Amino acid sequence: MSGDPILRTVSRVAVPLTVWVSIVIFMQGHNMPGGGFVAGVMAGAAGAMYLLAFGTAKAARFRWWKVSVIGLLISVTTGTVPFLMGRPYMQHAIWHFDLPVIGLYELPTATFFDLGVYLIVLGTLMTVFVELAQEGR
């Protein structure tokens, strides 16, 4: 299924834009509306738009479930590291960086956990989209 020309033209701009917004939403999630889950869903929506415009053939070649498995590994690792250091499982810390241009930057380790959530949501959504769309072929 290749969608109509209008959709394809719009998608060329809209898909990267949505992905970009999803990354922004992800990054600001700790302090402003957003976070891994919502950002993951948004990236999934971008993926869905891509599928509608350009068909599933290209996207189906990629094993999307791998993205979710990698996400799970990242999340679990974030929780396991403090455990191995003798603290409770899933205890997070806040890292402070003094970066040259930006200045003082705070990075909670929870962000890595959130990155895992992002990848899992995106991976699972894309797996289901692609597989359901493939059903008709």
Add this chain to the structure above:
Amino acid sequence: MPQLELLLPAIVFVPFGAAALALWIGRLAGQRTGILMVLAAAGSFVGCLQLATAGGAVVFVREWIPGLKVALSFQGDPFGLCFALLISGIGALVGIYSLSYIPALAPARVGRYYAALLAFMGAMLGVALADDLILLFIFWEVTSLTSFLLIGFWYEQEKARKGALTALLVTALGGLTMMIGFLIVGMTTESFSLRALTEQAALRDRLAGSPLFLAALLLVLVGAMTKSAQWPFHFWLPGAMVAPTPVSTYLHAATMVWAGVFLLGRFLPIFGASPVWAGVLVPIGLVTFLLGGVQAFLDTDLKGILAKTTVATLGMVTMLYGLGAAGQDALQMFSHAMYKGALFLVVGIVEHATHTRDIRELGGLRRTMPLTCILCAMAALSLAGVWPSFGFLAKEALYAQLLDGTPLHGWVPSWLVVTLVVLANAFLVAVACRIVFGVFFGSPTTAARHAHEAGPGLWLSPAILAGLAVGLGLFAPVTGELVSHFSSAPRTELHLSLALTYLGPILLSIVSLSLGIGIYVGRAALDRLHEVSRGIPTMQALWDKGLEAVTAAAVGFSVRWQSGSLRWYLAGSLVFTVGLSGLALQRAGISVLQVPISLQEMTWYGLTLCGMLGFTAVMVARSTTRVGAAIALTSNGFLTALLFVVYRSPDILLTQILIETVSTIFLLLVLYYMPIFRPEGLPPMRRFVNLAISAAVGFSMFSFVLLSTSPQFRELKNLGAEYLTRSMAQAGGANAVNVIIVDFRAIDTNGEITVLVLVGLLVYGLLRARRKAA
């Protein structure tokens, strides 16, 4: 001596290591993997000997789970070592025998056979030497599992699979009940150590004072009785005879079936004081003894006969423990292991030569297989308890014990005990006659004519055992010292002698011998009795019926409960949720009626939105097409998002819009494959129930939302404010919603994302597999 202490775990765990090795080596070495088994068993045997001669009980204690008072502890007391010597010694002989017995199969399968045998040996050694009850239980269950693999070795045969399964179910069931007993013992005394329980009277008193004492006693007894095939759990043992003969010899004559009896020996000092101990064990042991003897005489399969005599002997030892006569347990265990091991291996040779085990098809083998005949006769002498065999000593000791009086008394009068024991022994004598005369004498049958004598690899092991079965009798004084040293009550005096001076037991021996010969001669009459008794349901049949009933109940339940109807599942989950939340509200004494509602706070656009929401919700339910319902549902979702705009909640607004978008795409993808939507004519009752469920869910959700925003509820418990204050301070994030997800409740999220990944993988796997199949 620290080196000696380390021997204990080494004896137990080296066979397990060898088992892992056998799996790997088996592929290369095939049948010769048996050498590994012989080496490992011999190594354990030497280790046990070293411990036995060291003098004084060696113990090995290491911390394992201190919070639960469970320790990795072994003890090398004489009784445990005697069992361990038997296990490793017979293990080595069975290994030698298996080298010639196991045919040339796929190498990996032979490797698996030896791996299971080795793991079994390690587990049995663990049972013998474990001091901690939990450790003992673990090894106990490992023996059940490995014996399942061994009994089912010829898994192509349906009988083998069934026999293995029955054995596993019965013994594992007993093991689990036993574990509950162990837990009661451990929790009331705060000690899982057998040594501590045996030595410290204070612990035993605490146990005896517990209201759960009787339960613990009975549960442990069930464990012992299932493993040792006591009536009414005896039926699994004959069924397990489908195993290869070396396995039957090892598991079902010499070691595993003795584990239950061994456990009784371990627990006699702990539980023996209770009248229930003797009250249960004496009658059960007697019934098993007599029943085993009679059934062994009536059976026609040679291995079945031997299995049933084993059941009988185990019953006899159970009865002895019930009577508190622990002084001769090692004597009975050794004498039985020698002659029964030899007999099983001889049967294996006969089967190898004639390809049958049916005693009716056998006869006259003494000409073609003279050596086997002599070995069988030697072992049978010991089984019948004829002077001067080892079995004679054992039988004399048994009679002497019964005549001299026993430490404990059940409610069975002692004259009855003596009578039944003599009768049961008479049947064993008759069985011994039947095996020797039926197989080796008379005119040769067709099966016997083509028989040939076995090679040394096969007769070596039974020759050693049969030699011991007679030889240990000839050296009565030495044997006597040995077995009383190794018994669980070593201070008991055992006078074993071949001199015929103690008249009472000798008279009883003569009575049972002549009665046995009489039974053998008059067997035609018994056969008729056997015909009559066929109508009585056996325990095996009852067990099978019970299993069928359990399966039928499970299937019936699953078919009704897991009906596959999504509507039924949804209704079930919803009713549960509503019930739970309703209960919570009622417990807390919170009611919606306390919440003041004023519609004036809602602005006109809020009210309009709510009206539209209500309208779309009704449309979802009333729609006659799926697309119509999907559109109504989507509009409902986006209208809800608008509501979040009105009440300024950007975070949830974002989530809501995205979720609505994605689920609409899903709906459209799925709708295409759904069957055509038909309005169903549900019966009015069902419609009413569905309506009631919907109303209950709606009301419950409504009240929860209303309550969570009401001022009173916020005063009562303000989670939101608490999270908001902690969010920045503790997690360095201003967005409390996200901080809750990734930090405060990260473990919950962890579970949720795992489920999400699994769902993705399942969808991928299921849909791909279906497409591939198409």
